[in-house]
Every structure is written in structure tokens, then in C-alpha cells.
């Protein structure tokens with residue numbers, strides 16, 4: 001009988017920790033961005049990777065994100081020599097945004113810089129495209145390495161509005177993955 005209070009205390013502690021972990025998990029579920037496989041289409045005949053690039057998809061980072069990811073948290077990997085189409089759309093109802101593919105350099109540029117591949121940028125790189133405007137970025141990934149898909153509107157990229165692009169000679173199909181170490 002004298003063990004009952006201990007058991008009751010344990011039960012209470014267990015219930016409390018279960019409640020806390022349930023809260024923590026639901027917070028993570030709200031915050032963790034999710035990769036939608038439909039964002040990326042691969043045509044192995046024409047060797048074309050088409051990626052739906054959505055600026056400000058969610059409210060994360062004050063909507064300074066691509067597809068809900070910030071600070072390199074998402075990586076698009078494409079095979080070397082493939083055609084890449086980034087179907088840019090600005091989903092942010094407040095701010096204009098743009099996109100360009102730049103070299104992976106730190107510190108990050110504070111505004112537009114020369115793209116890493118010919119024509120690998122939207123129109124209005126500095127001013128940005130307003131809400132629901134679109135522009136397709138088309139280029140050939142003809143040099144392997146690590147790049148950033150970066151918003152060229154001054155201050156946005158440096159504030160975290162960038163994801164990663166890898167061009168790899170050792171893969172046959174493009175793919176998307178959450179990046180280890182990327183802030184989300």
C-alpha cells in the first residue's frame with residue numbers, strides 16, 4: 001500500500017511528459033516544411049528537369065522562403081548537362097521577389113549578382129515580381145558543383161531566402177531533398 005503514492009506520482013509524471021512531447025511534436029509538425037514530390041518533373045528523353053519554384057509559399061521567415069524552405073534547407077539536385085526549367089511564381093501577397101542561380105559564396109550577396117549559368121535568372125531581378133507573377137528560368141546545367149537559388153531583391157537572399165542547387169555528374173535523374181544542416 002505504501003508504494004501507491006510513488007506509482008501515482010510516476011503516473012502523473014508520465015502523463016505530464018506525454019502531454020509535453022505531444023505539444024512539441026505538434027509544434028514541429030506545423031513548422032517543418034514538407035517536400036511535395038509534384039514540384040519536380042523529370043523528362044529523361046529530353047533531359048529536362050522542371051521545378052516549380054514558389055517564392056513565399058508559406059509564412060516562414062516573413063515569407064522570405066522558396067517552397068517553404070529557407071537558408072539552404074531544400075536541395076534540388078540535377079544531372080550534369082541537363083536542361084533546367086525553374087517555373088518561378090511569387091505566392092507572397094506582400095513583397096516582390098525574384099530568383100537567380102548564383103555561386104555558393106559566403107558572405108551571401110546583398111542584391112543581384114551575375115548568374116552562375118547563362119540566363120539563370122528571372123526578369124526584374126532587383127525589383128522583383130509582384131504577387132502571383134510568374135517567369136520561367138531556363139538554362140543548361142553545364143558545370144558541376146554547388147549553387148544557390150537566391151532571391152535577388154536587395155536584402156532578401158542574405159535574410160535567408162535561398163535554397164540549394166547541386167549539379168552532379170554521377171546521377172541519372174534529378175531529385176529533391178531536405179538539406180542536412182539547413183535552417184528550417
Ligand SMILES: [Cu+2]
Pocket residue numbers: 055064096097098151152153156157161
Ligand atoms: Cu525575395
